[in-house]
Amino acid sequence: MLLEWWSGTECTLFTDQATVDRFGKEHVVIILNHNFEIDFLCGWTMSERFGMLGSSKVLAKRELLYVPLIGWTWYFLEIVFCKRKWEEDRDTVIQGLKRLSDYPEYMWFLLYCEGTRFTEKKHRVSMEVAVSKGLPVLKYHLLPRTKGFTTAVQCLRGTVAAVYDVTLNFRGNKNPSLLGILYGKKYEADMCVRRFPLEEIPLDEKEAAQWLHKLYQEKDALQEMYNQKGVFPGEQFKPPRRPWTLLNFLSWATVLLSPLFSCVLGVFASGSPLLILTFLGFVGAASFGVRRLIGVTEIEKGSSYGNQEFKKKE
Numbered sequence: 001m002l003l004e005w006w007s008g009t010e011c012t013l014f015t016d017q018a019t020v021d022r023f024g025k026e027h028v029v030i031i032l033n034h035n036f037e038i039d040f041l042c043g044w045t046m047s048e049r050f051g052m053l054g055s056s057k058v059l060a061k062r063e064l065l066y067v068p069l070i071g072w073t074w075y076f077l078e079i080v081f082c083k084r085k086w087e088e089d090r091d092t093v094i095q096g097l098k099r100l101s102d103y104p105e106y107m108w109f110l111l112y113c114e115g116t117r118f119t120e121k122k123h124r125v126s127m128e129v130a131v132s133k134g135l136p137v138l139k140y141h142l143l144p145r146t147k148g149f150t151t152a153v154q155c156l157r158g159t160v161a162a163v164y165d166v167t168l169n170f171r172g173n174k175n176p177s178l179l180g181i182l183y184g185k186k187y188e189a190d191m192c193v194r195r196f197p198l199e200e201i202p203l204d205e206k207e208a209a210q211w212l213h214k215l216y217q218e219k220d221a222l223q224e225m226y227n228q229k230g231v232f233p234g235e236q237f238k239p240p241r242r243p244w245t246l247l248n249f250l251s252w253a254t255v256l257l258s259p260l261f262s263c264v265l266g267v268f269a270s271g272s273p274l275l276i277l278t279f280l281g282f283v284g285a286a287s288f289g290v291r292r293l294i295g296v297t298e299i300e301k302g303s304s305y306g307n308q309e310f311k312k313k314e
Contacts, residue, residue, distance in 0.1 A: 001249040003041045004241045008186045009176075011042055011049075013239065014232035015193040019164075022195065023050045026161040027107055029152055032168060033141060033219060034112040037177045039168055042189045047108060049239040057100060058110040059093065059148055069289075084115060086147045093148065097155035109160070111152060113144035113212060135213060140223040144216050146209035153201055153208060160198055165215060167192040167222045171230065192222055192232035 003009050013020070032043060047053040058074075062081045065071040074081075080096035082089040100107065116122060118141065126142040135143065153160070170176055171188040180187070202208045226232055267279045 001245040002181050003038070003045050005246045005249075007181045007184050009042075009045075009181070009189060010186070010238070011045055011189045011191065013046070013191050013193055013237040014234040015195075015237065016235055019193060019195045020237055022162075024052050024106060027103070027156070027159050028109070028162050028164050029149075029156065029160050030108050030110045030164045030166055031113055031149070031215070032110060032166045033118075033223075034114045034116065035118040035140070036168065036170065036175065037117075038181060038187075041178070041181070042168060042191065043110060043166075045241070046191065046239070048245060049242060052106070052108050055103070055105045055107040056110065057107055059112075059152070082148070090151075093151060094155060097152055101156060101159045103159070108164075109152065109156070111149055113146070113149050113216070114142040115145045115148075116142070118142055136217055138216060138220045140220050141216050144212050146212050149212050150205045150208045153198070154205070157198060162198055163196045163201065165194045165196065165219065167219050167226075167232065169223060169226045169232075173227075190226070190232055192226075192234065 030043070032039060036042075044053060044056075047056045057077070057079060059080050059082060060074065062083050065075060065081050078096070078099060080093060080100075082093055100109065122142055123138075127137050130137055130143050153163075168189060168191050171190060174187055176185070176187040176189075201211055222232060264279070267275050270276075
C-alpha cells in the first residue's frame with residue numbers, strides 16, 4: 001500500500017507478451033539483483049498485481065525471522081530461511097525446498113543469488129575472488145553464489161517450469177529507500193524480465209553453476225545498456241495496481257485504530273502516571289520495532305556478510 005498508493009511509485013516491465021501471459025500460471029524460480037533498499041517491495045508489488053503475493057516464497061537470511069511482524073509472518077508462510085553458511089544450511093534448505101515441491105498453488109520462489117546487497121566494499125572483495133577463479137569481472141553485481149541456485153533447481157525440478165531472470169533499476173539514477181517511501185517520495189522502477197525454461201538449465205551441478213555465472217554476465221550487460229540508454233530491451237508493460245492493498249489497509253486501520261484512539265484518550269483522561277508511563281513505553285517499543293524493520297533494508301546498516309565471506313570457498 002505504501003509503495004503503490006502512498007508514494008505512487010511506478011513499476012514498468014520490459015519483456016514480451018508471451019512471458020506476461022504465463023505470469024501466475026506456472027511454478028517459477030525468480031532471480032533478482034540485490035542492489036537497492038526497496039528491491040523486495042518492487043518484487044512484492046509485481047507479485048500482488050499478478051495475484052501471486054500469497055504464494056510467493058523466498059530463500060531469506062535467518063536474521064529476518066526475528067524482524068517484528070514480517071519475520072513472524074514469513075515463518076508461517078513456509079519461507080525458507082538460511083544462515084548463509086552452506087555447511088549448516090544444506091539440510092535445512094533442502095528440507096524447506098522439498099516441502100514446496102508439491103505446493104498446491106502456483107508459486108514464485110525468489111533467489112538473491114548474490115547473497116547480500118551490493119556495496120562498493122563487497123564488490124571489490126567479490127571481484128578479487130572472481131579474478132582468482134578465472135571468472136569474468138562484473139561491474140554492477142556481486143559474484144553469484146551458486147549453491148542455493150543449483151540446489152533449488154535440483155529439488156524443484158519437476159515442479160518448477162521456468163526461471164525468471166529479473167534485472168531491476170530506477171530511472172534518474174535514483175537510489176530509493178524505505179524511508180523515502182514512508183515520506184511519500186515517488187520512484188520509477190524498471191524491471192527487465194527474461195524467461196528461461198527449466199529444460200535449458202543443465203542437470204549437472206557444475207554446468208548449472210556455469211549457466212548462472214553466464215546469466216550474471218548478461219545481467220551486467222543489461223545494466224550497462226540501461227545506464228547508457230535509460231531503458232531495457234523489450235516491450236514495455238505497466239500492470240495496473242489493484243485496489244485490494246488499499247482496501248485491506250483501510251479496513252484494518254478502521255478496525256484497529258478506532259479502538260486505539262479511544263484507548264489513548266482513556267489513558268490520558270485517567271490521569272494515572274503509571275498508566276501513562278506504561279502506554280508511552282508501549283509506543284516506544286513499537287517505534288523501536290518499526291525502526292528495526294527499516295534498518296534491515298538500509299544498505300549502510302546491512303550485514304558484513306560478503307566483505308570477507310567471498311574469500312572463503314562456497
